[in-house]
Amino acid sequence: MNEIVEGFIEAIRLIVTLDPEVLEITVRSLVISLIATVLSAAVSIPLGSLLYLREFPGKGAVIGVIQTLYSLPTVIAGLFIFLLLSNAGPFGFLRLLFTPAGMVIAQTVLILPITTGLTIAALSGIGREVRDTLLSLGATEYQSILAILGEARFAICSALLLGFGRAISEVGAAMIVGGNIRGQTRILTTAISLETSIGNFSLSIALGIILLLLALGVNLSLALLGRWHH
């Protein structure tokens, strides 16, 4: 139990003193997961809109696959990307293994099903009659999609937040693809894993608290952005 109390004290100390190594790890965690979230948004919003709007044979199966991939284990996502990026793999020549860019790719693949699936769900929540009304009022199809996306923005934002949450909290893929290299690819979760295996429990808990504060910061910024937008 002591470790938990010490963890909180340690977290406060690390934050107040701006410990350079912890700061570096925190910033790296944030940047990698934010980029992964933005990339997956850039893919999943158009892809989700397309899947929602277009009717085609096998649509149900495609959505079923996407929803199944919500459960993709992080280690398996990491292993898959590792095998592609490894020196012996097809993309080994890119030299992306053990780099932050490789970790961005792994996290993007990991959260893409969630952001895509929940974008479809968000759009479905708006209902088809809104689109029909828009089209009957003379909107082009593109304008109608934008309008529906606008209506669904809160649900889509929460889909992206969930994706971000999965990205920043996962350790399996980051460990395999990033390698937890000090000063290069060490992020909060892999550092927590390392400190726990060395027995520095209070430091692990402190880093966990910092991770949650980071998530809180991202949530608040998004909420503020939403308010400022109105």
Place this chain on the structure above:
Amino acid sequence: MMKPKIVFLLLACLVTALLVSGCVQQKAALRIATTTSLYDTGLLEEIERAYEEKTGTDLLITSQGSGKAIELARRGDVDLLLIHSPPEETAFMSAEDGLYHRCFAYNYFLLLGPPEDPADIKNLTAIGAFARLHQLGRSGNPDVRFVSRGDLSGTHHAEIRIWRSAGFNYTSDVQGSGRWYIETGKGMGESLQVANEKDAYILADTGTYLAFRSKLRLVPVIASDEELLNRYSAIVINPGRHQGTNDEDAKEFVNWLLSEEGKEILTSFGGDAYGAPLFTPLEEGICESEPFSCTCSLIP
């Protein structure tokens, strides 16, 4: 909705990040895969500091357990392998995945157990102790349990070797021979905690034990038996088999590790944090003979 401008800005950040990470790779960098027991002591961070300061070569160290470390080396994803599993080292070299093989340090595994020593093995040799643990465990003595890493790590391989030396067939006589033999499939630290919770015996490396000592009830029951020898080696990956691996910098690093300067760090490491040095560097003239039987001369 998300403003296109913001998306554009973030994408610009991504491209910059990709370019920067690409540039970092251009600097002389040596990729090292290591077993966790070596990394978790903090030794490699100290070596990293000293070596980077001296040579400017960037050491990229990834520590993920012996099995994974060997696999990374076998795929050419790293330039150098640090390992403590002699049979696997031999196999690695005979598959021509390695160019040079040098042992550089050693210490001893410890057989830890409850302070009351319920199996009464503290005066036995390691082999004798293992035989007795097996006998008591199989006969259903409720106070005798053994926790194994069960993850084919260097420490697990050492444990398997001792079971074999004690005359057992590991897979048929030990694994699955009863509830007394507990396989965690986890790292050393986690396994130590399991053994501690269960009041079990466990084979551990010195470094992890010392790091966890304050959290453990278990104490060393048998130490510095020759059977418990733990030898650490470095293997330079063969660029002939794995294109693009950096054997030049790997060779230079190994030679530095074997130099007086490297030995000095190995000898002094651990005194402050653990109260006693954790590693003994291997010297030429000693390492070639039993029980080490390895090469520790500079790479030509």
